Amino acid sequence: MGHYAAxxxxxxxQPIVVLEDVDNARRVSIACHGATLLKFEVTIDGxxxxxxxxxxxxxxxxxxxxxxxxxxxxxxxxxxxxxxTYDGRFEDLQPGVTGDQRASRHGFVRGVDxxxxxxxxxxxxxxxxxxxxxxxxxxxxxxSIDLAVTFTLDAVGLTLDVHMHNVGDSAAPCFFGWHPYFxxxxxxxxxxxxxxxxxxxxxxxxxxxxxxPGAATYVPLDDVPALDFRELRAIGNAVIDQEYTDxxxxxxxxxxxxxxxxxxxxxxxxxxxxxxxxxFTADTASRDVRRSVALEPMESMANAFDRPDCADAIRLxxxxxRRFRCGVEIERS
Numbered sequence: 001m002g003h004y005a006a007x008x009x010x011x012x013x014q015p016i017v018v019l020e021d022v023d024n025a026r027r028v029s030i031a032c033h034g035a036t037l038l039k040f041e042v043t044i045d046g047x048x049x050x051x052x053x054x055x056x057x058x059x060x061x062x063x064x065x066x067x068x069x070x071x072x073x074x075x076x077x078x079x080x081x082x083x084x085t086y087d088g089r090f091e092d093l094q095p096g097v098t099g100d101q102r103a104s105r106h107g108f109v110r111g112v113d114x115x116x117x118x119x120x121x122x123x124x125x126x127x128x129x130x131x132x133x134x135x136x137x138x139x140x141x142x143x144s145i146d147l148a149v150t151f152t153l154d155a156v157g158l159t160l161d162v163h164m165h166n167v168g169d170s171a172a173p174c175f176f177g178w179h180p181y182f183x184x185x186x187x188x189x190x191x192x193x194x195x196x197x198x199x200x201x202x203x204x205x206x207x208x209x210x211x212x213p214g215a216a217t218y219v220p221l222d223d224v225p226a227l228d229f230r231e232l233r234a235i236g237n238a239v240i241d242q243e244y245t246d247x248x249x250x251x252x253x254x255x256x257x258x259x260x261x262x263x264x265x266x267x268x269x270x271x272x273x274x275x276x277x278x279x280f281t282a283d284t285a286s287r288d289v290r291r292s293v294a295l296e297p298m299e300s301m302a303n304a305f306d307r308p309d310c311a312d313a314i315r316l317x318x319x320x321x322r323r324f325r326c327g328v329e330i331e332r333s
Contacts, residue, residue: 004126004153006119011038012058017119019126019153026330028153031061035114035130035149037069037180040158042330044266051268051328053181053292064110065286069180072107073147073164074135076177077243077278077302079104080210082140084306086173091305093140106179108135109147117148127152133167143172145316157268159327166316174316175299176324181282182268183292184261190281190290196232196258197277199244203301209241210303217301218245229279232258235293240281243301247277257295260331267331272297275324297326 005020011031016038019028025043030036038061040052054068055061064070082093082104093104114130121127128151135145143166150161162176184193202219204212211217221228227242247255257277260267270277280294304310316322 003123004121006121006126006128008116008119011061014058014061017116017128017130017151019121019128019151021126021153021155024155026153028151028158030128030130030151031055032114032116032130033061034064034110034112035071035132036061036064036110037151037158040328044332049184049186049266051182051184051330053183053288066181067106067110067179069178070106070110071147071149071162072177072179072298073109073162074141074143074145074172074174075107075302075305076175076179076296076298076300077105078209079305080208080303084140084173084303086305086311087171091140091142095139104140106177108138108141114149125152125154137168142168143170143174144168145172145174157327157329159325162324163321164316164324165321166318169318171318172316173305173311173314174322175304175314177278177296177298178326179294179296180270180328181285181292181294182259182270182328184259184266184268185264188261188263188291190235190293191237192261192263193235193293194232194258194260194262195229195235195279195293197229197244197279198248198255198257199230199277200246200248201244202227203243203245203276205242205302211243211301211307214309232260235281238281239283240279241283243276243278243298245276245301247272247275249273256329258331259293259295265332269329269331270295270297270326271329272326273324275299276301278302297324299324 256269278296
């Protein structure tokens with residue numbers, strides 16, 4: 001056996017892929033349904049920790065409670081009232097639906113069975129590429145996007161390399177987001193964990209987590225000290241469900257959001273090369289309230305389809321491709 005392995009397996013009736021770093025006792029499990037990360041197991045001093053607060057069984061993989069580790073394409077977060085206007089054309093993602101039943105969030109691929117396009121391992125890495133052509137013209141979205149997500153496990157950690165390809169004949173609004181939940185201990189709540197988000201600005205939202213219109217949405221972190229995590233500090237009693245922007249990159253070009261448990265020294269850095277970071281302390285989660293933290297790299301903000309200031313960033317021309325890279329690095333203190 002080489003240093004890495006990539007194998008097909010299953011949980012009940014759900015096919016999965018397992019990527020393994022044999023020498024360092026690290027293992028990643030990914031469901032084909034939704035291209036959803038289930039586990040990220042690391043062994044430290046003989047103790048195995050699962051950094052991923054993912055779905056626990058085949059039933060959860062199918063029902064998707066909390067959108068844990070969801071791949072969010074062609075949009076991340078919410079679209080206000082499931083309606084938007086793009087290139088002068090009004091679109092309704094839920095025609096005929098009224099009242100509280102109107103809700104469109106996290107894109108179109110959470111419930112899709114991805115295909116395994118390739119799977120490989122060698123002495124340096126293990127990876128799998130999952131693909132879907134499920135994003136096709138539908139009510140409110142008259143566009144066609146092919147999507148490929150490559151997960152790679154190596155000595156540094158886990159990388160997601162996402163390709164979005166407009167195979168239709170019209171310019172499409174399209175962007176990527178990832179919805180992971182991380183835990184740094186099995187039993188403790190997140191209050192004692194430390195968080196650092198290298199942002200200068202917070203996105204102000206309404207009660208439905210829709211960004212306020214125009215410039216009103218952008219708030220300097222100096223003005224909201226309770227939600228300012230530019231320096232590593234304990235989360236404490238802060239209730240966080242916010243997007244952060246104007247992110248500062250490290251010297252290597254990666255923007256790193258850090259989460260650390262001072263009790264056991266275990267930490268992670270969620271990295272991305274551009275975009276926004278949405279942080280969520282799971283206060284309204286359907287299970288394990290405040291037992292994990294969602295750190296969500298996003299290419300653009302929620303409701304970007306209906307924001308003129310986001311139009312250029314999310315525009316994907318016919319035949320064009322766009323790439324987004326993010327990942328997780330393991331840290332020890």
